[in-house]
Amino acid sequence: MVSLKEIFSKTDDKGSVTKETGRLSEGKKTLKELKVGETAQIVGFTKQSETVQKVEAMGLRPGKKIRIMQKLGRGILVKTSNSRIVITSDVAKNIEVK
Numbered sequence: 613m614v615s616l617k618e619i620f621s622k623t624d625d626k627g628s629v630t631k632e633t634g635r636l637s638e639g640k641k642t643l644k645e646l647k648v649g650e651t652a653q654i655v656g657f658t659k660q661s662e663t664v665q666k667v668e669a670m671g672l673r674p675g676k677k678i679r680i681m682q683k684l685g686r687g688i689l690v691k692t693s694n695s696r697i698v699i700t701s702d703v704a705k706n707i708e709v710k
Contacts, residue, residue, distance in 0.1 A: 640655060640708050643705070643707040646680045648683055651679045652678060653675065654674050654675065654677075654708070655708050655710050657706055659706045664706070667699065670697050672697065676692055678690045678709075686700050686701050686702075687700060688700075
């Protein structure tokens with residue numbers, strides 16, 4: 613099992629560990645900002661919460677490539693390598709992508 617400390621620490625491009633601060637890193641955007649048809653890679657999360665654990669349990673982890681299939685009101689249908697998942701826009705705004 614992964615600890616919360618490991619979930620909210622990540623390695624930057626230089627290989628050093630940085631902590632999530634609740635703010636987006638420079639040049640990054642959220643999953644909610646992507647348009648239908650766009651593909652991106654998850655780089656981290658902007659908030660620490662149990663929602664993040666649930667999202668990771670569904671397979672949406674840093675490093676995972678995803679594609680926006682549809683926006684359904686407050687829901688967003690995303691496709692990963694082998695599954696499709698609907699998440700709310702409230703959750704999507706806390707998923708940092710590049």
